[in-house]
Amino acid sequence: MCGIVALVGSREASTILVEGLRKLEYRGYDSAGLATVSTHKGSKKGFITCKKAEGKLVNLLNLIATDGAPGHIGIGHTRWATHGKPDVKNAHPHVDTLSQVAVVQNGIIENHTVLRDNLQKQGIQFCSETDTEVIPHLISEALIRLQEEGVTAKEEMLFLAVRETLDLLQGSYALAVIWAETPDVLIVAKNKAPLVIGFAQGEFLCASDTSAFAGFTRTILPLEDRELALLTPLGVEIYDSLGKRQHRTPSLIVGSEKDVEKGQFRHFMLKEIYEQSETADQWIRRFLPNGLSPSSPIALSFEDSFYESIEAIQILACGTSRHAAMVGAHLLEQFAGIPSTVFFASEFRYAPPPLAPNVLTIGVTQSGETADTLAALIMESERRSSLKNNLFSSRQLGITNRIESSLARQVSNIIDIGAGLEVGVAATKTFLGQLLTFYGLAIMFAAKKKRRSSKEINEICCQLRLVPNQLRDLIKTHNKLTEKLAHQFVNTKDVIFLGRGINYPIALEAALKLKEISYIHAEGFPAGEMKHGPIALLDYKVPVISIATQGVVFEKVLSNAQEAKARDACLIGIAPESSETEIFDHLLPIPKVSEWISPLLTVIPLQLLSYHIAAHRGLDVDQPRNLAKSVTVE
Numbered sequence: 001m002c003g004i005v006a007l008v009g010s011r012e013a014s015t016i017l018v019e020g021l022r023k024l025e026y027r028g029y030d031s032a033g034l035a036t037v038s039t040h041k042g043s044k045k046g047f048i049t050c051k052k053a054e055g056k057l058v059n060l061l062n063l064i065a066t067d068g069a070p071g072h073i074g075i076g077h078t079r080w081a082t083h084g085k086p087d088v089k090n091a092h093p094h095v096d097t098l099s100q101v102a103v104v105q106n107g108i109i110e111n112h113t114v115l116r117d118n119l120q121k122q123g124i125q126f127c128s129e130t131d132t133e134v135i136p137h138l139i140s141e142a143l144i145r146l147q148e149e150g151v152t153a154k155e156e157m158l159f160l161a162v163r164e165t166l167d168l169l170q171g172s173y174a175l176a177v178i179w180a181e182t183p184d185v186l187i188v189a190k191n192k193a194p195l196v197i198g199f200a201q202g203e204f205l206c207a208s209d210t211s212a213f214a215g216f217t218r219t220i221l222p223l224e225d226r227e228l229a230l231l232t233p234l235g236v237e238i239y240d241s242l243g244k245r246q247h248r249t250p251s252l253i254v255g256s257e258k259d260v261e262k263g264q265f266r267h268f269m270l271k272e273i274y275e276q277s278e279t280a281d282q283w284i285r286r287f288l289p290n291g292l293s294p295s296s297p298i299a300l301s302f303e304d305s306f307y308e309s310i311e312a313i314q315i316l317a318c319g320t321s322r323h324a325a326m327v328g329a330h331l332l333e334q335f336a337g338i339p340s341t342v343f344f345a346s347e348f349r350y351a352p353p354p355l356a357p358n359v360l361t362i363g364v365t366q367s368g369e370t371a372d373t374l375a376a377l378i379m380e381s382e383r384r385s386s387l388k389n390n391l392f393s394s395r396q397l398g399i400t401n402r403i404e405s406s407l408a409r410q411v412s413n414i415i416d417i418g419a420g421l422e423v424g425v426a427a428t429k430t431f432l433g434q435l436l437t438f439y440g441l442a443i444m445f446a447a448k449k450k451r452r453s454s455k456e457i458n459e460i461c462c463q464l465r466l467v468p469n470q471l472r473d474l475i476k477t478h479n480k481l482t483e484k485l486a487h488q489f490v491n492t493k494d495v496i497f498l499g500r501g502i503n504y505p506i507a508l509e510a511a512l513k514l515k516e517i518s519y520i521h522a523e524g525f526p527a528g529e530m531k532h533g534p535i536a537l538l539d540y541k542v543p544v545i546s547i548a549t550q551g552v553v554f555e556k557v558l559s560n561a562q563e564a565k566a567r568d569a570c571l572i573g574i575a576p577e578s579s580e581t582e583i584f585d586h587l588l589p590i591p592k593v594s595e596w597i598s599p600l601l602t603v604i605p606l607q608l609l610s611y612h613i614a615a616h617r618g619l620d621v622d623q624p625r626n627l628a629k630s631v632t633v634e
């Protein structure tokens with residue numbers, strides 16, 4: 001988490017840094033800060049100006065508007081607190097004792113306690129509780145030592161001091177460093193946290209994510225782990241951890257990085273819910289165009305051998321992506337007949353299952369930067385390669401919405417869900433894009449492995465083609481219905497969501513959505529599980545929202561809903577309109593579609609209901625407390 005941006009050029013840095021931070025605010029918004037170096041007239045030695053503000057970026061903006069932060073070189077940070085409260089003293093940049101060295105960092109320095117103890121023993125006083133603050137102090141110590149050893153060239157001194165310091169750090173970092181004595185040198189480095197360099201006209205930037213470059217440049221070069229780069233107005237030099245110069249050619253950002261605006265919508269989340277019909281439309285155009293052969297019904301470019309050789313699938317993901325993966329695993333098993341298991345990426349790394357042959361590992365992450373998911377994929381790849389047995393070799397596929405992300409660089413096969421930039425922290429349209437991608441995969445596996453007849457495959461493809469229009473109508477209708485219904489639940493403390501089979505993950509997703517944006521306690525259960533304990537929670541104060549779609553478990557879900565009603569729960573149904581669904585106190589109707597397709601529709605009223613409850617509560621829907629869009633720490 002946290003976003004960093006740094007710049008060296010010929011224009012006033014603070015304006016560009018703030019603009020970059022605005023685009024990175026989704027990575028954290030507890031506090032923000034920046035530092036610049038500038039020189040007094042006629043002097044070569046510079047001074048650092050450091051400005052920090054608690055809360056959203058706008059507070060920093062106001063501070064700079066009054067105080068200013070001169071200089072053509074600078075570093076900026078937007079924070080998601082890990083070590084220490086989100087207040088000004090813990091906000092980045094952090095500086096050394098004499099405020100000569102300033103550092104911004106994203107990641108976690110795991111050995112910071114030992115490093116801090118050592119520095120404190122030498123008399124250094126710390127101003128923050130962060131893990132980061134050890135870095136400027138260590139650099140400063142190294143600079144003093146290098147000077148004593150006779151190194152005189154300032155640029156070389158800073159480079160060596162940063163390199164030495166990096167050798168002492170354990171954990172993950174992307175960082176940027178400036179020094180008052182080198183007013184035109186910026187040093188950046190990374191290990192297990194993303195960092196990309198941008199090449200613009202007369203200026204060089206560096207940021208956690210290419211979105212910070214929108215409007216500045218499309219020419220980029222991602223840094224590799226343990227590399228560091230020296231940026232001056234004259235150019236960029238990249239080095240490995242041993243100080244060996246690296247030569248790589250920058251590339252162009254793929255696709256358009258449009259600066260997205262809310263338009264007529266009050267929040268990005270609502271806009272993104274509305275965009276789902278477009279997401280589906282685009283997906284159909286790309287992956288399900290007319291005229292594909294029955295043996296390859298989806299436009300995915302993998303060789304036949306890719307599908308044929310796979311006997312089981314394991315999927316690693318977190319949060320909403322994991323819920324999409326659960327629907328995916330249901331489809332892959334029940335529609336395509338391939339044993340599929342979903343893991344919390346954060347658990348998989350420390351308790352993986354015994355190795356099985358011919359397994360495809362899928363990593364699902366909309367941001368492509370989730371540290372838990374990336375680390376789990378690396379771990380799985382390493383343990384498989386160590387076996388040196390073809391049957392156990394590592395086959396990995398990534399599903400992401402950010403094709404420029406670390407995930408895309410890490411795995412050999414990638415599918416871009418193409419949902420377009422999602423700004424709201426609560427994932428909505430990217431969830432739909434992930435679901436659709438799993439439909440595509442399941443259909444391809446079913447076709448290639450001949451687990452379903454051409455008729456069955458054709459049927460599901462035809463149903464998928466109807467989804468964009470169904471979504472369009474559904475969103476319009478349910479925006480009104482849920483807006484009205486939400487008033488009733490503004491002061492509710494607990495909500496229970498029930499689903500079964502392919503819609504159980506939708507119940508989980510609905511509970512997550514409600515929790516994260518409205519701060520109301522919510523749980524999702526498989527409907528049949530209520531009687532084994534959770535039913536004890538029910539009384540008239542706990543609404544039960546039940547997903548009941550036509551199919552094998554329809555009657556069962558209705559019976560489970562009756563059981564809740566008998567305990568005085570207010571019952572809301574997500575179901576097609578029929579005499580059977582009259583048991584619900586409120587019905588949020590969805591069209592009658594096959595059970596396979598239903599999750600693509602049932603999720604809509606649930607997203608909208610969460611949205612309206614949170615909006616009625618007057619909460620910051622797009623940037624809920626304690627969260628960040630991209631979770632780059634483990």
Ligand code: M6R
Pocket residue numbers: 318319320321322364365366367368369370373425426427428516627628629630631
């Ligand atoms: O970028 P990812 O899909 O890997 O993110 C995983 C979760 O952090 C994410 O889905 C989170 O749960 C969202 N805030 C859900 O709305």
